[in-house]
Amino acid sequence: MRAKKVLPAGVSYGIRALPPYPFYLDHAKGVKLYDADGNVYTDYWVGHGALILGHAHDNIIKAVEKQLPNGTHFGFSHEKEIKLAERIVKYVPSAEMVRYTSSGTEANMYGTRLARAYTGRNKMLKIEGGWHGGYDSLHAYVSRPYGRVESAGLNPKVTEDTMAVPYNDLEAATKIAKKEKPACIVMEPVMGAAGFLTPEPGYLEGMRELCTEVGALLIFDEVITGFRLGMGGAQGYYGVTPDLTIMGKVIGGGFPVGAFCGPEEIMELIDHNKYPDPEKRSAHGGTFTGNPITMVAGCATVDTLKDGVVHKHIDALGEKMRSGLQDIFDAAKYPASVTGVGSTFGIHFQKEKPKSAGDTAKNDIEMTKAYFRYMLERNIVYLSPTVSHSWISSPHTKEDVEEYLRVTEEFMKSYKA
Ligand SMILES: Cc1ncc(COP(=O)(O)O)c(C=O)c1O
Incomplete structure (x- = not known):
């Protein structure tokens, strides 16, 4: 195959190597994907969850088209980076100051x-199964069995100071944090890659108190939940304010x-005027940080979301999806647990609701793979084949959700273990 000659596994990111083989897209609009062979799919992956407004939304296209002839990448300061930061500061409770990067990993x-x-x-203390991108020091305790080497070529020295505890286990976190006194506890308030696991009542509040008590910074990785669980992200939704937010x-629209x-008290440590001594300053940079295309697309996204109409729509569809799926599995008497919050949903073919990524080991993988394949063959796509977790975006309709539920019901009738 042509792709395999030039791209390892034929893809640009391993998780896109769908079995039996990935489709290659020609274009996308709304939540419809059009592949090179003329097939049309309804997309529940929507750009790794980045596209809350779907593909090629008019407001984004307009903002980007306006910016394109005026420069795609200045490499100098400009007003648009201030505008997006002002919006983030306005809506995200923990944010007083912002610095950009080009990815969640960075x-x-x-x-x-x-x-x-x-x-x-x-x-640093993290959560077992937490995915924070490919940064070496956080690339530990990602996949089961936790604690093994997560990648060839990863220098074990850089993960020596990284520790992990299960999600929703305040006791384990307390024990280790009191003993080890970490710089930070870095966690997703809602665990994404583990299949949208939500916090038990009191858990996030407990983690907040624990960090304050041991002098560690609480870092919420809101790469997924930021501006998705409402304008204030998970911290606004659950009412728990971290020290730093990712x-x-x-x-990025x-x-x-x-x-x-x-x-400001923490962020100013990046300010080279205040801290000219590199040993006292926390270094940050990046060629494409704050580039005007991303900035105008980000502003257009936030402005489209701010009246709450989109969140109301996608959250209602999320709720319809979660309850509809659980009803189907219950009616089929098949052990399954549907997780998620707002516009996210995860499906775990196991009886007990997983409270931590470790709990998802009980998920029936063969069933999960068969379900993925069945949906894909009926032009409904999400990732991954082994962890079913999906996003609703604003172009999704009630009819899309009903179709998803209908095909799921059909699958349950046809599936023979
Ligand atoms: C919670 C979380 N943090 C960090 C990242 C990494 O972001 P990026 O892929 O932009 O580097 C992701 C990506 O999916 C994520 O879900």
């Missing part, structure tokens, strides 16, 4: 570096982005 890298600079500590996906933000 935002986690710089954000945790800043936490270590601020606290003068090295250790952002990405939605705030479909263009590469990341950002980290927090109070």
